[in-house]
Amino acid sequence: MTLDNLKHAQRQRLVFLDRCFTWRGVARRRDLTERFGISTAQAANDFRTYLSLITQNAPEYDGHLKAYVASPNHQPIAASSMLDVFGVLDIASGDELPAALPRAKRWLDPRVATALYDAISNQRKLRIAYTSMSSGETAPQWVAPTRFTFDGESIHFRAFSYKRGEYRNFHPARIEPEDNFETDEIEMPLQFDREWNTKSVIWLRPSANLTTAQAAVVRREFGFSGDLLRIEIRQALEFFFDHRWGLTEPGARLERVKTETIIL
Amino acid sequence: MTLDNLKHAQRQRLVFLDRCFTWRGVARRRDLTERFGISTAQAANDFRTYLSLITQNAPEYDGHLKAYVASPNHQPIAASSMLDVFGVLDIASGDELPAALPRAKRWLDPRVATALYDAISNQRKLRIAYTSMSSGETAPQWVAPTRFTFDGESIHFRAFSYKRGEYRNFHPARIEPEDNFETDEIEMPLQFDREWNTKSVIWLRPSANLTTAQAAVVRREFGFSGDLLRIEIRQALEFFFDHRWGLTEPGARLERVKTETIIL
DNA sequence: AATATACGTATAAAAAATATACGGAACAAG
DNA sequence: CTTGTTCCGTATATTTTTTATACGTATATT
Incomplete structure (x- = not known):
């Protein structure tokens, strides 16, 4: 059985469990009951189902901690954005000023x-x-x-x-x-959108003005170990890329090495 | 009955419905069955529940369109981030290159x-x-x-x-x-974190180098109608603010007018 | 020892959801 | 016009999921 075979509601609960193990290192039934408003019996059932998905390095119950503890070699079964990660790590109560910076609220009518x-x-x-x-x-x-x-x-x-x-x-x-x-x-067929149907492959590296040690930190932060970081986008979106990745800012950590294009 | 009274799974389906009505202007049973893998009978039940939450400007079924159509004066019952909005508006099939720019993937071990x-x-x-x-x-x-x-x-x-x-x-x-x-x-109690427990109130306006018409567009884009946009954050996070809101970039659309601090 | 807080398991009952069927509406094709 | 398709709602029996409740074990605290 895999995550895909589960009903949407249970899948979400198991993904949340997986994230607790990955980022907190521990999980309790209470994490599910508080987060999803389910019964403890259902939470127990979800732990059982989650453990049935894990073939190696399964979490184990620690009676001292009164919690399931992730294995040191735990492998996540679901991907996480940084927003997901923060959602699992943040310990705020609901009414205080958030520990996250608000995004510039963009309005779309x-x-x-x-x-x-x-x-x-x-x-x-x-x-x-x-x-x-x-x-x-x-x-x-x-x-x-x-x-x-x-x-x-x-x-x-x-x-x-x-x-x-x-x-x-x-x-x-x-x-x-x-x-x-x-x-x-639209009376006549529109012309072909060449930029939309072209892939830009962008290669980035730590900025040349950084020291070796600083460059290593940048690599660690962006999660790449080789010389270059490879990004694929539609050419039609390339106009937005430098700004969104902060490449044009003073003190930018990454710089563009080269760009290739591939017709899709 | 409100959204808060619903079970997590159904609440999510109804929030999705609300977003379809708000941003697409239409919704069908198929939108729920395809998105959440539920039966059409359950989808019909969810529409019924959603409509029971709406006191004014309820969507109406249009037999011609074969869809429920939002009222011109529809009021959303749930908030949406731009990511949520894009998730509702994007029409991609799963295997093609996305229409969204990838985020710089940050790694946290x-x-x-x-x-x-x-x-x-x-x-x-x-x-x-x-x-x-x-x-x-x-x-x-x-x-x-x-x-x-x-x-x-x-x-x-x-x-x-x-x-x-x-x-x-x-x-x-x-x-x-x-x-x-x-x-x-920690042997002795830590000292009080003054910056964490201080609120910075930041006032922003469209950059002074913009024309009146351009400033109006910026206001519309950021969703404010007065002269100033007010943002509250923890003072401890102020270091990150200018960068995250793009205030230091060439061609920045917003600039900071003043900042006040309030002890929490 | 008693209590609190965590766990799992079991069972009966309730709630949610599915599978199936039926009828109606709108449109397209023959 | 008729027929077929695709959407809708409703109904019902059935299945699945979940809850409420109870019991026992383990650990730490009072």
Whole structure:
């Protein structure tokens, strides 16, 4: 049996258990009952199921600690983002000021999102009142949106611009939400989006101005042991990459070595 | 009845429904059956439960679209991060290159996390082999860790440093994970962490070099309508703030106006 | 010794979910 | 027009999951 064979609810509980073992080193029935509001009998059942998934280095119950303790050679069975990890490690009570920095809250107007989702789903073109950041002017234009994209903080969308005759990335926040969002059929097939269908392979290394010891720390922090870190993205998103990975900042830890492109 | 009264599994399904209505403008039974692997009868039951939570502007079934359509004045009943929103809007099939930029993958060694979690939970001091970024040297030192923190990308920890005689922020990635992590009792009560227990109230505005129209777009993008955007964080995390919010970058959209501090 | 807090197991009952069936609505194809 | 397909809701019997309760063991504390 694997995680995939489990029902969604139990799978989540077992993933949480796995994360407790991986990042805390211990887990108790109480962790499940408090987190998911389940009974202790069900929590016991979940531990039994979790242990049945583990073939090597299984956690063992320690009567002194009154907890299941992970093996020193524990291998996680589920991936974790840093947000997941922090969610397991943070010990806050709910009402105090958080130990996490708030993200810059980005606003996406549901009216804009809905109009774009509808146009994408039904493959129609859309008339938007769009504010250009360079000129500061808001003007109507027709676009054929093809896909939402996400740079890690903001949602953008990829669209064919009838004004420019090419594919562009657009910011939904620059669309006037009070507009009436006229739509129409796309009469002729859109041209091929070459940038979207091209993979950029980016090679990064610790910045050249770092010492050997500092570079080793950067490698450890970004989890790579060789000389280079390899990242694959769609070429259409490359514009956002340097900013999102902090490569243009003063004191950047990583720098780009080279970029290759591959047609998908 | 509210969301809080529901079991965890159903609550998640109803939150997902709410997000479909908010961001897509439509929802179908299929959205639930495909996302959560439940039966259509259960999905029908979830729609019924969701509609029972909505007192005004309820979605209505549109036989033409064969979908439930959100009211133009729909009000969400659950909050969404941009990641949640993108998860609802993205239409990718699983095997293709994602439409989202990958995050810089940060590595946290589970051995380090476990040692820190144990020290924090049991209020003990810990000996760590720590690499200083400025000197590049790795040296052992004793710290009393008090809390994990998260800047939005990396996990850090707050600790009293016996070497410096004050509280500092530390990076777990700079700890040598092969160390044996000696621990000991904290003999005397630690001094009060003033920075941790102080709130910084930061006021931001669109950068002064933007035009009025550009500033309006920035306001819309960050979701504030007045002159200033107010952010509250722990003073201990203020060091990370400018970087995380991109205030030091060339072309930054926001700038800091003033900062106030409040003892908690 | 008694108590508190952790564990597992067992059982009856309740809740949630599934499998199956039926009828209705809307649309497309023949 | 009829038929088929895809969506909906509802109903019912059944299955699965979960809870409530009870009991016993282990460990630490009072």
